[in-house]
Amino acid sequence: MPETDTLIDWPEEGVARAPYAVFSDPDVYAAEMRRIFRGPVWHYLGLEAELPEPGDYRLIDVGDTPVIVLRNSDGGLNALVNRCAHKGTMLLFEPFGRVDRLMCIYHNWAYDLEGCLKSVPFAKGINGKGGMPETFDMAANGLDRLRVESLGGIIFGTFSDATPPIEIYIGERLMANYRRMTSRPFKVLGYYSQHLDSNWKLYFENASDPYHATILHAWATRLKLNRFTMEGAIEMSERGWHHLSWSKMATDQHGEVYETEAFRSGGDDFDAFGLHDASVIEQWDEFGDGITTAIQTAFPNFVLQQIHNAIATRYLVPRGPEGSELVWTVLGYADDDEEQTRIRLKQGNLIGPSGYISLEDGMVGSLVQKGIEGDKDKSSVMEMAGRSIETIVNSRASECGVRGFWTAYRELMGV
Amino acid sequence: MATIVEDSAHVPAAITALMADYVHAIDDDRLEDWPDFFTDPCIYRIATRDNEERGLPASLVWCDSRAMLLDRVVSVRHANVFEPHRYRHMVSAIRVLAREGTEHRVHSNYLVTRTMRDGTMAVFSTGAYRDVIVVGDEGARFRERVVVCDHGMINNLIAIPI
Numbered sequence: 001m002p003e004t005d006t007l008i009d010w011p012e013e014g015v016a017r018a019p020y021a022v023f024s025d026p027d028v029y030a031a032e033m034r035r036i037f038r039g040p041v042w043h044y045l046g047l048e049a050e051l052p053e054p055g056d057y058r059l060i061d062v063g064d065t066p067v068i069v070l071r072n073s074d075g076g077l078n079a080l081v082n083r084c085a086h087k088g089t090m091l092l093f094e095p096f097g098r099v100d101r102l103m104c105i106y107h108n109w110a111y112d113l114e115g116c117l118k119s120v121p122f123a124k125g126i127n128g129k130g131g132m133p134e135t136f137d138m139a140a141n142g143l144d145r146l147r148v149e150s151l152g153g154i155i156f157g158t159f160s161d162a163t164p165p166i167e168i169y170i171g172e173r174l175m176a177n178y179r180r181m182t183s184r185p186f187k188v189l190g191y192y193s194q195h196l197d198s199n200w201k202l203y204f205e206n207a208s209d210p211y212h213a214t215i216l217h218a219w220a221t222r223l224k225l226n227r228f229t230m231e232g233a234i235e236m237s238e239r240g241w242h243h244l245s246w247s248k249m250a251t252d253q254h255g256e257v258y259e260t261e262a263f264r265s266g267g268d269d270f271d272a273f274g275l276h277d278a279s280v281i282e283q284w285d286e287f288g289d290g291i292t293t294a295i296q297t298a299f300p301n302f303v304l305q306q307i308h309n310a311i312a313t314r315y316l317v318p319r320g321p322e323g324s325e326l327v328w329t330v331l332g333y334a335d336d337d338e339e340q341t342r343i344r345l346k347q348g349n350l351i352g353p354s355g356y357i358s359l360e361d362g363m364v365g366s367l368v369q370k371g372i373e374g375d376k377d378k379s380s381v382m383e384m385a386g387r388s389i390e391t392i393v394n395s396r397a398s399e400c401g402v403r404g405f406w407t408a409y410r411e412l413m414g415v
Numbered sequence: 416m417a418t419i420v421e422d423s424a425h426v427p428a429a430i431t432a433l434m435a436d437y438v439h440a441i442d443d444d445r446l447e448d449w450p451d452f453f454t455d456p457c458i459y460r461i462a463t464r465d466n467e468e469r470g471l472p473a474s475l476v477w478c479d480s481r482a483m484l485l486d487r488v489v490s491v492r493h494a495n496v497f498e499p500h501r502y503r504h505m506v507s508a509i510r511v512l513a514r515e516g517t518e519h520r521v522h523s524n525y526l527v528t529r530t531m532r533d534g535t536m537a538v539f540s541t542g543a544y545r546d547v548i549v550v551g552d553e554g555a556r557f558r559e560r561v562v563v564c565d566h567g568m569i570n571n572l573i574a575i576p577i
Contacts, residue, residue: 095465096469188471189471189472189473190463190466190471190472190473190474191463191465191466191471191473191567192463192466192473192475192567192568192569193567193568193569194568194569194570194571194572195568195569195570195571196571197571216496218493218494218495218496219490219494219495222494264496275486276482276483276485276486276489277480277482277483277485277486279479279480279483280483280486325568330473341472345472345473345474345477346477346479348473348474348475348477349476349477349478349483352475353475353569353571353572353573354461354475354476354569354572354573354574356490356494356495359495359497359572359573359574360495360496360497360572362571362572363496363497363498363571363572366498366571367498
């Protein structure tokens with residue numbers, strides 16, 4: 001069970017409020033690393049497609065902890081803390097590679113791919129003098145391990161024995177979209193990341209918040225790629241920790257509200273704003289169900305994304321109380337033909353740090369971070385569609401996704 | 416067949432003029448002029464060094480026509496919102512590596528600083544331009560400009576082209 005203390009006084013409105021102090025307080029950050037990131041949650045660790053052969057590894061940061069994810073000699077997956085048991089040195093520092101053992105550069109302590117300590121140089125000393133004492137236990141000095149599960153080609157890890165299996169964690173309701181997007185093997189098209197001058201939760205609130213999507217992201221709204229007036233919904237996982245927001249662009253009705261209400265993202269004047277080359281939004285019905293946008297989150301920091309045919313994973317690495325790194329893996333599927341790959345690469349213009357749609361998402365968190373700096377005793381207000389995590393049928397005019405994030409947060413933090 | 420240029424440090428004046436005009440147009444906030452530095456069709460990509468070296472094709476920006484470049488400008492001006500900022504480009508070590516007719520394969524280094532409206536300035540990007548430049552009677556144009564950022568991590572966002 002989480003510790004309980006007076007780390008934060010949460011407002012009585014519950015998850016319809018988030019106290020500004022949680023976005024910058026170093027004590028809160030330290031508690032998050034223990035109670036959430038080392039707690040009963042699953043972390044994205046990468047893709048099976050990144051580790052095809054025995055010995056293939058990738059590095060990833062799980063909260064503040066550097067982790068090696070590798071395929072062992074039996075074809076299984078291990079996640080080991082990237083830190084020698086001797087002095088704490090990082091063992092690997094190239095982000096991807098292949099190894100047959102893990103050897104520390106500092107004093108050459110060497111581990112097998114299971115993380116077991118296999119050799120210590122000069123363990124018997126020189127001419128019987130010096131060396132490790134009889135009491136030194138090799139078996140007790142292996143690498144720290146995470147539990148690993150792989151689902152639909154995506155690898156997850158957890159530090160906690162209490163975390164339920166990944167399918168249960170995601171929950172049956174949201175497993176439907178998860179299966180929809182992971183039914184074919186992935187192919188990696190590339191990587192990039194964004195350093196954000198904002199607390200990690202500000203980005204993750206944004207990813208859990210469809211309310212902003214058609215208002216902040218004027219590019220997609222003006223081109224009628226995503227509007228609240230299209231068929232769509234927010235779906236919440238059983239415990240409310242994770243959300244899915246989806247829409248079908250071909251179903252827009254009464255979208256003129258964006259113009260009549262004079263939203264910044266409205267505007268029908270295609271002379272002032274229209275595409276001179278529409279090939280950037282050339283697309284096909286990816287999953288045969290007409291859904292053109294699907295954003296699925298998994299608490300605390302994972303996003304599975306379909307924006308037309310731009311498929312990606314995103315995960316967030318907290319970098320201290322007022323910074324974070326958002327890491328994108330741009331994906332296709334292994335059976336894509338050349339034309340499909342070309343369309344995905346062109347739609348790459350919609351996502352990432354230069355994305356017509358995505359570029360505002362990182363930026364807006366830094367505006368919040370600056371805005372709240374002087375008033376740590378105040379809170380944000382999230383009452384769109386009430387104060388609960390219940391969804392509204394056929395409407396995305398709700399902040400239930402963000403309230404779901406705060407539900408999980410309060411539960412694990414004990415605040 | 417492309418000729419490997421022996422004296423790669425000798426850069427035709429039309430090419431140095433194009434390289435300079437390009438960065439001045441961006442740094443002076445004349446983005447509307449930016450598409451005219453390219454042929455049509457053309458390639459303009461912003462890529463990362465890691466992806467390029469691993470043969471991974473995903474790019475931050477991917478345009479293959481002048482109209483797509485214009486759409487980038489229209490979006491920056493009329494749709495996307497971000498904290499206002501300006502760039503200053505430094506371009507150096509321009510080398511003409513190969514020539515085939517009017518086409519020149521040209522590599523150079525760049526460094527871009529970004530200055531925000533509150534006066535904060537920082538190195539924003541550094542890397543290499545990998546260009547194919549066509550030199551004609553009316554001057555030089557980019558048939559291809561691939562911006563290879565040394566860094567896979569972007570500070571917040573790239574709205575204005577590099």
